[in-house]
Amino acid sequence: MTAKLVDGVAVAAKIRSELKERASRLTAAGEQPGLAVIMVGNNAASAVYVRNKIRACHEVGIRSSRFDFPADVDPAEVLTRIQALNADPAVHGILVQLPLPPHFPIPLLLQAISAEKDVDGFHLYNVGGLVIGDTVFPPCTPYGVVKLLEHEGVEIEGKNVVVVGASNIVGKPMALMLMQREATVCICHAKTRDLAQFTILADILVVAAGKPNLIVPQMVKTGAVVIDVGINRLPDGKLVGDVDFAGVSQKASLITPVPGGVGPMTITMLLANTIGSAERRLAGANRSAA
Numbered sequence: 001m002t003a004k005l006v007d008g009v010a011v012a013a014k015i016r017s018e019l020k021e022r023a024s025r026l027t028a029a030g031e032q033p034g035l036a037v038i039m040v041g042n043n044a045a046s047a048v049y050v051r052n053k054i055r056a057c058h059e060v061g062i063r064s065s066r067f068d069f070p071a072d073v074d075p076a077e078v079l080t081r082i083q084a085l086n087a088d089p090a091v092h093g094i095l096v097q098l099p100l101p102p103h104f105p106i107p108l109l110l111q112a113i114s115a116e117k118d119v120d121g122f123h124l125y126n127v128g129g130l131v132i133g134d135t136v137f138p139p140c141t142p143y144g145v146v147k148l149l150e151h152e153g154v155e156i157e158g159k160n161v162v163v164v165g166a167s168n169i170v171g172k173p174m175a176l177m178l179m180q181r182e183a184t185v186c187i188c189h190a191k192t193r194d195l196a197q198f199t200i201l202a203d204i205l206v207v208a209a210g211k212p213n214l215i216v217p218q219m220v221k222t223g224a225v226v227i228d229v230g231i232n233r234l235p236d237g238k239l240v241g242d243v244d245f246a247g248v249s250q251k252a253s254l255i256t257p258v259p260g261g262v263g264p265m266t267i268t269m270l271l272a273n274t275i276g277s278a279e280r281r282l283a284g285a286n287r288s289a290a
């Protein structure tokens, strides 16, 4: 079997063109969507992500603002900035780019972001919404994966899903979102013994472990849908996922490449969450004016 390739760039472009229309309707109604991005320190990968987020905002008509702090900043200063952004009506979304320097109290900062502006979906309120299946801001990467599966017409209900990686940003919310869609979900992580005994059962395998070549063909069921969320830079500079792409694409029915699979969807869903937030604000303002 040779897998069909999922073109994340094309799906993202289609969604972004719809978002651009929604943003322009909001702007015409006096509610241009606005995103504020906070970056602490100079992690090279984060700098690239933040630059791409700001550029993507510009392309769809979201006003963006960026706040850079040195790695040794007092967290209280960042907290003060978050509070100001919470109160700013021109801002509909706030995100703090992760990771943060080691001395930073990450939960304290994430909980300081107003739940109505938490476009990353990392605030406990939104995490709780995810658990009970009433999500306001689905976390961007797993949300992007769900959109890709929907776009490809992959049925989720009743399927065996194995998620490899249990991070707060990808693995855990991914598992919850697929469970909400009535899949049977198993989460594997760094301490899982004999990973292959689980992955081989997967109709849909989502891998977000940050380890190149973690998943090899013997670990994959013939015909499985394989979603590779990993982004790893090899010593020769090549960008690869967590899946042995050449080998596994001979066994899977559908596979996402790296780059060009899940990656372009993450920022797209951040834009979608920001625009959704602005639409809710406008709807709320119209209701109170009525």
Ligand code: GUN
Binding pocket: 095, 096, 097, 098, 099, 120, 140, 141, 169
């Ligand atoms: N770092 C890696 N992924 C993400 C993400 O989705 N949001 C934020 N804020 N930081 C990240």
